[in-house]
Amino acid sequence: MPFVRRDADGVIDAVFAHAEGEATEELPHGHPELLVYLGIDANAIIDADEWLRADLALARVIEDLITILMDKGVISFTDLPPGAQEKIIARQGLRTEVSYVASLFGNDDENFL
Known part of the structure; x- marks a missing residue:
């Protein structure tokens, strides 16, 4: 599962294959917030x-x-x-x-x- 980093407003601002720095939250591949970040409708x-x-x-x-x-x-x-x-x-x-x-x-x- 991808790891995400969020900005001050709680919006995803980066996605990583592995946990890195502040990106420690895992989301499933089809998670709606992840799809929005990737620009997938x-x-x-x-x-x-x-x-x-x-x-x-x-x-x-x-x-x-x-x-x-x-x-x-x-x-x-x-x-x-x-x-x-x-x-x-x-x-x-x-x-x-x-x-x-x-x-x-x-x-x-x-x-x-």
């Missing part, structure tokens, strides 16, 4: 995180839609631009790996003691 991070989650969910929907259209013969894989083909292949590979690892552990109902 916590609300912007939360908003960006929500957008990221929405984008990831939409990416999955689009990936599934492409798969359905290919299965029905509406489009073929080669109709997609090379960049899209590469991304789909990479995601399918990741999904296969994750599915394999998940299958090793089963679900909670199967592993209940």
